[in-house]
Amino acid sequence: MNDMTTKIDSPETPEKLVERLAEKGRAAQRKLARASDAEKAAALRSAAAAIRDAQGEIIAANDKDIAAAEANGLSGAMLDRLKLDGSRLEAIASAIENVASLPDPVxxxxxxxxxxxxxxxxxxxxxIGLIGIIYESRPNVTADAAALCLRSGNAALLRGGSEAVHSNRALHVAFAKGVASAGLPVDAIQLMPTQDRAAVGAMLKAAGLIDMIVPRGGKGLVARxxxxxxxxxLAHLDGICHTYIHAAADPEMAREVAVNAKMRRTGICGAMETLLVDAAFPASGEVLGALLDSGCELRGDARARNIDSRIKAATAEDWDTEYLDAVLSVAVVDGLDAGMAHIAQHSSGHTDVIVSNDExxxxxxxxxxxxxxxxHNTSSQFADGGEFGLGAEIGIATGRLxxxxxxALEGxxxxxxxxxxxxxxxx
Amino acid sequence: MNDMTTKIDSPETPEKLVERLAEKGRAAQRKLARASDAEKAAALRSAAAAIRDAQGEIIAANDKDIAAAEANGLSGAMLDRLKLDGSRLEAIASAIENVASLPDPVxxxxxxxxxxxxxxxxxxxxxIGLIGIIYESRPNVTADAAALCLRSGNAALLRGGSEAVHSNRALHVAFAKGVASAGLPVDAIQLMPTQDRAAVGAMLKAAGLIDMIVPRGGKGLVARxxxxxxxxxLAHLDGICHTYIHAAADPEMAREVAVNAKMRRTGICGAMETLLVDAAFPASGEVLGALLDSGCELRGDARARNIDSRIKAATAEDWDTEYLDAVLSVAVVDGLDAGMAHIAQHSSGHTDVIVSNDExxxxxxxxxxxxxxxxHNTSSQFADGGEFGLGAEIGIATGRLxxxxxxALEGxxxxxxxxxxxxxxxx
Structure with missing residues (x-):
């Protein structure tokens, strides 16, 4: 049944393999570029249906990945990221249908x-042309990235993490079946047939063959x-997000926004990592107290620690740390300019917030x-394509170009x- | 008087030098980003005035470059590119004033x-932030690039060619004087104080310090x-531009457009390098004859050579050659799809033209x-920021992102x- 995937033990060099797949992808993309809005939407709906139809095969493939991961002693959080079940597969299929319903940008x-x-x-x-997606353990990226690329007329060359290799192949086979049944070129969405790390290197060097690389995963992957x-x-490295509470902030709003920005989900890139409280803000005790009461560890400068004795001492590194956890650095600053100067020095350029009623x-x-x-006056946790009304996202870019x-699609x-x-x- | 330029024989490593200049440039850019439309326009008008005032110094500096170039045996065309005189300086000053009059995109x-x-x-x-401009012998780039960067709120780090070193310094001193007299940060526009090639390497590697590099020059520079x-x-490498004359082209228009696309100026990147004539176009003899009569050497496939015996035989390389000269490759193609297939295979992605009355x-x-x-129905020589109504251009980009x-400014x-x-x- 696997004639849509290429043989795994190829005698080709990684460079030749990438060149061959890229040329197939580029040829498919030239056809895809001429596909109509309706054709692309129909292909995505077929892909979603094919994934629902293949639920048994996909979950069986995922079971293999989970068994291997357990044998390799992967942590509970990593196992959870890898795990597929009926409701997660349904979410993947619905997400593809949602992308089908977005307006065609082409x-x-x-x-x-x-x-x-x-x-x-x-x-x-x-x-753009042929997009290389390099990702880690979440198998849903296989379908999400494929759907966004196809909707926008791009070919994709997908390279997922080794832990998810069986899940990714099963998802890809189903997705490709859907694309083919709608009459669009199946090579538009290819999965790398090898987990050889040298093949990732060859993708990264394939200037002129691959038009853009989107890494999706942890800091180590993106930095490499x-x-x-x-x-x-197109990448984002860190999300060191700040919230600055100005002297003229509404105390109630400041408390709600700060607790939400940090504690709603601590592991996402839009989570606040540093809180800057203006020295002239009258309710800093309430805001910091609410954060502490919600279970967050606070690490502060001397003035912050004077506000609440439960605050630990921050070190120099704390101001440049993305905790992705229930930990927050806190500094007291003297006015807007001091707050912005701290942000200019320490922000990773992802998302920064002011809470103030002073326009x-x-x-x-x-x-x-x-x-x-x-x-302004909202939580950094809203930094997300869905929350911005884009319908989806391939990532959050912190570069400048x-x-x-x-x-999402426009990008x-x-x-x-x-x-x-x-x-x-x-x- | 030269306190605006840095010492030339610095003991710093090229990396440290670039880091120091980039940090100065970035600090200046943060101020420049807050400058108003009127402030930036005024600074450019002051810079134009300062260049006019410094005509004597600039031409004296240019004389040194010309003398050195002559001693080094530079060709007439290269000397011409290097040469500044009163009317060329006036053109440089007017170009800056023209950029001042463009709408502020920020x-x-x-x-x-x-x-x-x-x-x-x-x-x-x-x-964008800090832009590195790396260019060759034309000293006008110093002023053009500085003006476009400043108008769009960017800092620039300029690195011109060694042949123009005195001219570039004199132009930069005058430009900087104008910026300073208008109260904007003079470090926004810096000229590299050394011609050390290792410093170019350090600029190219300065990720996180320089936000974008624009190379302006020949293929060798851009490729490096x-x-x-x-x-x-942001670069363009080749301009292998095609004109396809469809069966339903107006013969008169086809002749005029083809001769203009090739012969108006043969040395610009928008010049036609390959002409594709449809086998069903009835007036190919007139078009090819007009090109030959205008002094162009034609290199054709067998069918083209059957049309006019003056046409030489093309080799395989001809279809991938940017002549930048009065030379043109010519092929006869069977229909629109064959014409587009030739272009897909050989175009450099710069500018390609169809002449046809079939909508x-x-x-x-x-x-x-x-x-x-x-x-459609026009000359590829129009591929130019000024002709597109952009008011100027920093270059023509053939990348995809x-x-x-x-x-121009928006880019x-x-x-x-x-x-x-x-x-x-x-x-």
Whole structure:
């Protein structure tokens, strides 16, 4: 049944393998680029149906991965990330259908103008081409990334983690079946047939064959990808997110926003890692107390520790640490400029928040803090493609070029200039 | 007088030098990012005035470069590129004033939407940060690139060619004087104080310090930059531009467009390098004859050579060659699909053109040819920021991410998300 996947023990070099798959992917992408909105949506709905139909095979494949992971002594959290069951598969299928229902970005007219010599200039959105996705243990990324790439007319070359190898193959076989049954080119979505780490290296070096790499996973993976890639990378490394409570913040709102930003889910990249309390904010005791009462460990500077004796002493590293846990660094700052200076020094450029009822202070913060996402009077936990109404996300980009913040379909496109003349020659 | 430039014989390593200059540039950029439209425009007008005032010093410096170049036996074309005189300096000053008159892209609202939880989401255009410009012998790039970066709120670290070292320094001193007199941070526009090639290497590796590198120069320079850079590069390598004359092309228009696309200026990246004539186009003899009569050497496939005996035989390399000269490769193709297949195989993705009065054929060409610029019934020589009404250009990008085609102020910006809440916590 596995004729959609390539043989695993290939005598090819990793470079040749990547070149061959990339050329297949690029050829498929040229066809996919001409597919209509309806064709792509239908293919995704077929893929979702095929995944539902293959529930037995996929869960059996996942059982193999889970057994191997247990034998290798993987931790409970990692096992949980790997685990698929009926309801998680249903969530994967629904997520694909949700992507099918999003508007097709391809062909959208971004801008139209008139050239001085009279031609009409149209900038029109097109797919990027072949996207390499390199990810770790969550098998749902196989389907999520495939769906977003296909919806936006891109081919994908997927390379998942070794722990999820059977789950990923089973999901990919089902997804590909759906794509094929809708008449779209099955090579548009390929899964690397080997877990050889050298093949990841070959993907990263495949400039001109792979147009963009999206790493999805922990800091180690992303850092390796950014260090070694010759292909452009859309990545986020750290989410060291700050919340600054201004003197004129509403105390109740400050408390709610701060507790939510830290404690709703501590392990996501949008979780607050540092709280900056203005020295002139009158209710810092209540806010810090609420955080402590909610079970959060606080590590503060001397002035913060004066507010509540339960606060431990912060070290220099604390200001640059992404805890991803119920731990928070806290500093007392003197005014907006001091708060923004701390953020300029320590933020990872992901998401930073001001809580204030002073509109001028908020406007300055929103204009001057140079992060991908700046927020006023809300929780940094909203830093998410779904919460931004994008319908999905391939990741949150903290680089400065191409796309920033939550990236969904639009971030997976580029544009071309169409120049419509009437015989003009340049003088 | 030279206290605006740094000492030339520094004991620093190239890496330390780049780090120090980049940090100065980044600090200046944070101030520049807050400068108003009027302040930036005033600084550019001051810079233009300072260049006019310094005409004597700049031309004296240029004389030194010219004398050295002559002593080194540089060719006439290279000397011409290097040469500054009163009218070229006036053109440089006017170009800066022209950039001053362009609309400020910074702060522009790109999109506004409502998050499902009620927050307002605004995507707003901001500067990229610190841009490294690496260029060759034309000293006008010093002023052009500085003006575009400053107008868009970016700092620049300029590294010009060794042949133009005195001219570049004199232009930079004058430009910086203008920036300073308008009260903007002079370190926003820095010129590398050394011609050490290792310092170029250090710029290319300065990820996190320099946000983007723009190489301006020949293929050798651009290829080196693309191969070695760890910083994102906005570059174009080749301009292998095609014109396809469809069966339903107007013969007169086809002749005019083809001769213009090749012969108006043969040395620019938008010059046509390959002409594809449809076998069903009835006037190919007139078009090819006009090109030959205009002094162009034609290298054709067998069918092209049957049309006019003056056409030489093309070799396989001809289809992948950017002549930048009065030489053109010519092939006869059977229909739109064959023409587009040739382009898919040989185009460098810069600019490709169809000449046709058949609207369906034109629409297919515009949709399916995957180049940065696709044109209908006009000359590829229009591939230029000024001709596109952008007012200027920092280059033409043939990559697929961030910006494509002519890049001016908008391509030198990125965006941030501003999230305006009313106390929302994420559930």
């Amino acid at each position: 062909g959208e007219e971004i801008a139209r103008s008139k050239a001085p010599a009279g031609m009409t200039l149209v900038r029109r959105r097109i797919p 990808v950014q260090a070694d890639a010759r292909v452009p990378v 001028d202070a908020a406007q300055r913060f929103l204009a001057e803090v140079d992060s991908a996402i700046v927020m 191409h796309a920033r913040g939550p990236v 997976l496109t580029t544009y071309k200039w169409q120049v419509l003349g009437q015989g003009q020659a340049r003088s | 702060g522009e609202e790109i999109a506004r939407s409502k998050a499902p939880a009620g927050m307002t989401l605004v995507r707003r255009r901001i500067p 930059v693309q191969a070695d850079a760890r910083v994102p590069v 369906d054929a034109a629409q297919r060409f515009l949709a399916e040819v995957d180049s940065a610029i696709v044109m 961030h910006a494509r085609g002519p890049v 030198l910006t990125t965006y941030k998300w501003q999230v305006l809440g009313q106390g929302q916590a994420r559930s």
